[in-house]
Amino acid sequence: MTEQTYIAANLNEVRARISAAAQRAGRAPEEITLIAVSKTKPTEMLAEAYEAGQRCFGENKVQEILEKAPILSEDIRWHMIGHLQRNKVRQVIGHTELIHSVDSIRLAEEIEKEAAKIGIVCNILIEVNIGDEESKYGVVPQETADFVAELSHFPHLRVCGLMTVAPYTENSEENRKYFREMKQLAVDIKRKNIDNICMDILSMGMTGDYEIAIEEGATMVRVGTGIFGERNYNK
Ligand SMILES: *Cc1c(COP(=O)(O)O)cnc(C)c1O
Numbered sequence: 363m364t365e366q367t368y369i370a371a372n373l374n375e376v377r378a379r380i381s382a383a384a385q386r387a388g389r390a391p392e393e394i395t396l397i398a399v400s401k402t403k404p405t406e407m408l409a410e411a412y413e414a415g416q417r418c419f420g421e422n423k424v425q426e427i428l429e430k431a432p433i434l435s436e437d438i439r440w441h442m443i444g445h446l447q448r449n450k451v452r453q454v455i456g457h458t459e460l461i462h463s464v465d466s467i468r469l470a471e472e473i474e475k476e477a478a479k480i481g482i483v484c485n486i487l488i489e490v491n492i493g494d495e496e497s498k499y500g501v502v503p504q505e506t507a508d509f510v511a512e513l514s515h516f517p518h519l520r521v522c523g524l525m526t527v528a529p530y531t532e533n534s535e536e537n538r539k540y541f542r543e544m545k546q547l548a549v550d551i552k553r554k555n556i557d558n559i560c561m562d563i564l565s566m567g568m569t570g571d572y573e574i575a576i577e578e579g580a581t582m583v584r585v586g587t588g589i590f591g592e593r594n595y596n597k
Contacts, residue, residue, distance in 0.1 A: 369407060370414035372589045373398070376572075380583065383576035394576055397441050397565075399586030401426060402593045405433045411589060412438065418459070420584050424450040427457055443525075443565075443584055445499050448472040456480050462525040462565050462584075465489040465500050470513055477518035485520050487565055488513075490547065492540045493529040500526065503543065507551050514558045523563030523581070524548050534571035541566055541578035548579075 366374070381391040397420040400408050408419060412435055421427045422444020431440060439459035446454070446463050454461075455476040464470055464486045477484040488510055491500030501509045506524070513521050526544050528537040544566055552561040567575025569588035576583065586593065 367410050367414070368591075369410040369589060372591075373411060373414045373416060376585055376588050379573055380576060383573040387577045387579075389576070393581055395582045397443070397582055397584045398589050399443065399568075399584050400430075400590060401444070401586065402595065403590045405430050407590055408434055408438075416589075420462075420586075424454040427454060431457060441584075451476050455484065456482060458484075460485045460487065460522065460563075462487045463489045463499065464513075465491075467509070467512060470516060470519060474516040474518050483518050483520050485522050486513075487523050487525040487563060488521060490524050490526045490544065492526045492544055492547075495529055498527060498529075503547055506547055507554065510551055510559055511554075511556050514556050521559045523561050523565065524551075525563075525565035525582075527568070528566065528571060528575075531570075534574055537571050538574050538578060541571075541575045541580065545579035 380394050380396060384391040384394055395418060397418045398411050398416045399420040401422045408430060418439045418441060420441040420443040427440050440457055442454060442458045442461045444463060446461060446469060448469055451472045473484050488506060489500040490506055491498045491502055494502055510521055513519055524544060528540045531537060544564060548561045548564055563582055564580050565582040566580045567583040569585050572583040572585055
């Protein structure tokens with residue numbers, strides 16, 4: 363066996379854990395997409411992950427996607443996972459495979475408008491504030507179904523599912539109930555058979571709790587620290 367880089371070794375470990383969690387839940391590992399969250403990390407580290415087979419990367423700032431994308435391989439699929447300001451939509455539209463963080467009608471309207479301009483249908487998820495935390499973005503669970511229904515009339519948006527950032531906790535088991543609620547919410551919305559709305563993607567779980575999220579139905583997990591190491595925001 364050839365020697366692995368730090369990032370390749372981390373990736374392999376995360377992949378193995380994803381498979382194990384999927385199997386525990388009686389699911390196929392292929393049902394789960396790993397998003398490597400590369401915010402604050404230099405392109406060299408993303409290139410290393412790419413070499414190790416990673417293709418989906420998540421960023422929380424438009425600026426970072428726009429800076430990194432031209433330097434890296436064209437077949438990388440960028441996921442916008444952070445809060446998106448309306449005045450940044452124009453810059454990022456067309457550069458993402460999926461925007462995970464749509465949480466207001468005004469933002470959705472802006473994406474609709476810019477997507478129409480360039481003639482694409484933009485894939486989005488609705489961010490849900492499942493823990494009803496004041497500090498968090500997202501639609502509250504009780505209002506999510508109505509919110510989704512409103513978006514079904516936007517011809518240049520495709521609602522693909524739901525996303526959440528679970529509350530911060532030392533004990534990840536505490537988030538199991540939130541992940542379960544997210545899954546139930548997606549099932550309830552799917553049952554309504556709203557035109558133009560699909561609920562296939564459930565983006566939930568980060569370094570500390572992705573295995574639990576998978577056991578409860580996540581189809582996308584967003585792992586940063588577990589792949590690239592701790593982030594340093596003070597650089
Ligand atoms: C930073 C971030 C992640 C990854 O967090 P880790 O704990 O480093 O895995 C996932 N999702 C969102 C929305 C983030 O901002």
